[in-house]
Amino acid sequence: MTMYRYILTRFLINLVKVQIAFLLLVFVIDGVEQAQLLAPYDAPRLEALRLVSLRAPQYMMKIFPLVIMLASLTTFVGLSRSSELVVMRASGQSAIKLLLIPVVATLLIAIFLTAVFNPIVAATIRKTDALLAEYNIGGRSLVSLGSTGIWLRQGSDTSQFVIQADRTSFNGSILFRVNLFEFTLDGQLTRRIQAQSARLADGEWLMRNGMDWRFEYSNPERPISSTPFETLPLRTTLTSQEILEKFASPQAVSIWELPALISRLDEAGFSSKRQRLFLQSELARGVVLVAMVLIGAGFSMRHARFGQTGIMVLLAVFSAFLLYSLNSIAESLGATGAIPIQLAAWGPGGAGILLTMGLLLHLEDG
Secondary structure, three states, X not given: OHHHHHHHHHHHHHHHHHHHHHHHHHHHHHHHHHHHHHHHHOOOHHHHHHHHHHHHHHHHHHXXXXXXXXXXXXXXXXXXXXXXXXXXXXXXXXXXXXXXXXXXXXXXXXHHHHHHHHHHHHHHHHHHHHHHHHXXXXXXXXXXXXXXXXXXXXXXXXXXXXXXXXXXXXXXXXXXXXXXXXXXXXOOEEEEEEEEEEEEEOOEEEEEEEEXXXXXXXXXXXXXXXXXXXXXXXXXXOOHHHHHHHOOOHHHOOOOOHHHHHHHHHHHOOOOHHHHHHXXXXXXXXXXXXXXXXXXXXXXXXXXXXXXXXXXXXXXXXXXXHHHHHHHHHHHHHHHOOOOHHHHHHHHHHHHHHHXXXXXXXXXXX
């Protein structure tokens, strides 16, 4: 028990050290970038630091697999060089048993990241978007999804339009059961259009089979004219791609709220592949992290007297980057529907575990 506690302590200390080193690196690099971004807007000097602090959790969540691999690599290289690993193996402990504690600790960390830290990251992403919107950088989403359907907003130099629809086509180019409200810049309702559908094409909404009401400024509850129509064009600057992209990214939604969002997207007619893939990737986080721990250990559990420690470290880093890249490629393929979502989320981590376990068993047999 004392030996396992010792390995766990070394692993956690190295994890904290590597995490702090990467965090400082993120603050330096992203701090310079955000300072340059805010410079034209005469923002307070501390605003860049605030923005970097909000963005740091996002970056740390992305690079944490590499962080935990380096922590595992550092731990077992240190044990090997001090010959402590040889003593542990000579006492009858197998490599698999020595890895049991770091693997269990990694699984507990993965659960914490998914259940607790994920909502924190989602909140910081939303806060970052709101902060950038104050300086007209990026802007707020023009599209929202609620219990009453889809809401879109578009504006011009003379008026603002708010569009509500019950549902849409999968690519956002067709809206069904549409209500459009036109307001002046000071908030006066001047027009309402109700249509069965609206198709987006060539820079305009083409409304079909509806009614067009126009209102007085002084009494907006009383229409001054109503005109039925079969087709009615309305100029717009929105595109179907912009509508799809303006939805909050899956990363900006807490994992506890993702299932409800997926249901609302399916009901509204939008594709929920990105959200479902992100949910599965969050659930599969523990598999990827365990694979990274095994990669770090698999290339560093040989005794230092065998030499080639530097080469083994380079192989471990290369393997970790390879698994990280494979995971990103699989997620991209899953988002496009080229491969099943479950395979995209769970496949790379599972393959990494199997391959590193094969390497460890080979080293164990000698």
